[in-house]
Amino acid sequence: MTSGRPRxxxxxxxxxxxxxxxxxxxxxxxxxxxLLKTMRLSKSSLYQTFGNKHELFVCCIDRYQxxxxxxxxxxxxxxxxxxxxxxxxxxxxxxxAKNCSTxxxxxxxxxxxxxxxxxxxxxxxxxxxxxxxxxVFRQAIEQGKQQxxxxxxxxxxxxxxxxxxxxxxxxxxxxxxxxxxxxxxxVQLIMQTLSGNKPTYQ
Amino acid sequence: MTSGRPRxxxxxxxxxxxxxxxxxxxxxxxxxxxLLKTMRLSKSSLYQTFGNKHELFVCCIDRYQxxxxxxxxxxxxxxxxxxxxxxxxxxxxxxxAKNCSTxxxxxxxxxxxxxxxxxxxxxxxxxxxxxxxxxVFRQAIEQGKQQxxxxxxxxxxxxxxxxxxxxxxxxxxxxxxxxxxxxxxxVQLIMQTLSGNKPTYQ
DNA sequence: ACAATTATGGACTGATAAGTCCCAAACTTT
DNA sequence: AAAGTTTGGGACTTATCAGTCCATAATTGT
Numbered sequence: 001m002t003s004g005r006p007r008x009x010x011x012x013x014x015x016x017x018x019x020x021x022x023x024x025x026x027x028x029x030x031x032x033x034x035l036l037k038t039m040r041l042s043k044s045s046l047y048q049t050f051g052n053k054h055e056l057f058v059c060c061i062d063r064y065q066x067x068x069x070x071x072x073x074x075x076x077x078x079x080x081x082x083x084x085x086x087x088x089x090x091x092x093x094x095x096x097a098k099n100c101s102t103x104x105x106x107x108x109x110x111x112x113x114x115x116x117x118x119x120x121x122x123x124x125x126x127x128x129x130x131x132x133x134x135x136v137f138r139q140a141i142e143q144g145k146q147q148x149x150x151x152x153x154x155x156x157x158x159x160x161x162x163x164x165x166x167x168x169x170x171x172x173x174x175x176x177x178x179x180x181x182x183x184x185x186x187v188q189l190i191m192q193t194l195s196g197n198k199p200t201y202q
Numbered sequence: 203m204t205s206g207r208p209r210x211x212x213x214x215x216x217x218x219x220x221x222x223x224x225x226x227x228x229x230x231x232x233x234x235x236x237l238l239k240t241m242r243l244s245k246s247s248l249y250q251t252f253g254n255k256h257e258l259f260v261c262c263i264d265r266y267q268x269x270x271x272x273x274x275x276x277x278x279x280x281x282x283x284x285x286x287x288x289x290x291x292x293x294x295x296x297x298x299a300k301n302c303s304t305x306x307x308x309x310x311x312x313x314x315x316x317x318x319x320x321x322x323x324x325x326x327x328x329x330x331x332x333x334x335x336x337x338v339f340r341q342a343i344e345q346g347k348q349q350x351x352x353x354x355x356x357x358x359x360x361x362x363x364x365x366x367x368x369x370x371x372x373x374x375x376x377x378x379x380x381x382x383x384x385x386x387x388x389v390q391l392i393m394q395t396l397s398g399n400k401p402t403y404q
Numbered sequence: 405a406c407a408a409t410t411a412t413g414g415a416c417t418g419a420t421a422a423g424t425c426c427c428a429a430a431c432t433t434t
Numbered sequence: 435a436a437a438g439t440t441t442g443g444g445a446c447t448t449a450t451c452a453g454t455c456c457a458t459a460a461t462t463g464t
Contacts, residue, residue: 004431004432004439005430005439008431008441028230029230029320033420043423043424044425044443045442047423052422053422103319109374109378113374113377114315117305118231123379126378127379154387158384158387158388161375161384161385162388162392165368165371165372165374166367167371168371168374168375168378169368169371169374172311172370172373172374175319176314176328176329176332176370182359182360183363185356185357186360189356189364192395193391193394193395197399207408207411207459207462208462209410210461233450234453235450235451244411245414245453246412249454250410250411251410254452255452
């Protein structure tokens with residue numbers, strides 16, 4: 001029935017560009033002009049397609065969260081050692097400290113810090129996203145306990161909370177400017193704690 | 203020589219008020235109107251005394267940092283157990299999760315997250331402040347090792363970095379909305395790791 | 405009395421923000 | 435050809451922001 005000029009841009013690519021912008025600069029510091037530039041859209045197209053800045057942001061959060069969860073799930077599935085999976089993730093977090101320029105951290109955590117206290121809609125999206133990420137790690141840790149890689153004396157929930165806390169902490173340290181040499185031993189300590197202080201994977 | 207009408211407001215009280223405002227809402231989200239209201243100053247007085255919003259903010263950061271460091275030093279001096287000192291600090295961090303309303307986190311960490319990537323002046327002030335805080339914990343941990351409370355096999359620097367990372371992580375978890383019940387076991391795990399997995403102070 | 409300083413408050417500037425609206429052109433399907 | 439839709443761009447509104455300036459009053463020391 002309905003027809004008309006077809007949309008020329010790709011919604012997902014536009015969302016990806018918007019995400020990069022929001023991720024790098026935050027919500028408030030990103031102006032509509034910035035978005036139009038990186039998304040390569042006219043103002044009309046943006047408002048018609050995404051509603052407004054706030055709705056666009058929530059879309060970006062959701063998309064980021066889905067992407068992250070599926071990537072993590074895949075990595076877990078392709079990994080034969082849970083210990084290695086967790087260790088590699090931590091290493092990835094602190095590897096941002098190698099090149100001074102990027103240090104973007106995690107989009108969800110950044111957003112939580114910027115907006116969770118004053119925007120309940122965004123707070124809910126972030127909280128949900130972090131919950132989904134934590135769920136992947138819960139599965140990983142459960143699997144690790146069954147394979148006797150991790151300390152099975154402790155409740156899985158505690159280990160998940162501990163891991164999420166550690167990841168958040170490393171992210172902050174990277175942002176504050178810590179160097180990778182000082183964070184490497186921290187990663188070792190975290191992994192030792194998770195595995196019940198057996199010698200850990202290097 | 204010079205005389206004139208004496209200043210009617212107290213600079214330190216004004217800085218305290220400004221700090222509370224910046225702390226609660228962040229730098230960008232705090233307008234000059236907000237500051238005038240909480241500081242109970244006229245616009246002229248604010249600009250004459252503190253220069254501008256940015257300089258005022260740096261003053262707040264410095265003042266906060268000094269206050270925090272001296273308070274921590276005092277607590278450490280008055281504490282007979284280093285383990286208890288560290289444990290109480292972690293408990294204080296997660297106790298914010300009890301009353302949903304406040305959850306302000308640490309002013310330095312908040313600022314690092316908001317501005318460190320794009321404001322080098324503030325980044326330096328924050329980094330310096332966090333360094334001073336870490337120094338107190340370094341002294342504490344050194345003392346703990348000498349008193350055989352902590353695992354002396356590990357370098358002090360690593361333990362300090364681990365502790366700072368853990369604190370930052372807990373702060374983020376609180377902000378994201380974690381409840382105190384799930385963070386309590388995390389605190390236990392952190393303390394066990396610091397003390398070399400002896401049974402820890404409850 | 406006089407100079408120096410701080411006080412208040414409002415007017416003002418220049419910039420930027422998000423969002424609305426309108427228009428003419430481009431494109432697709434019927 | 436006609437209807438429906440998207441395109442880009444610019445004009446516009448409304449609001450807010452940080453910061454400057456000025457006039458006037460209040461209070462101090464000399």
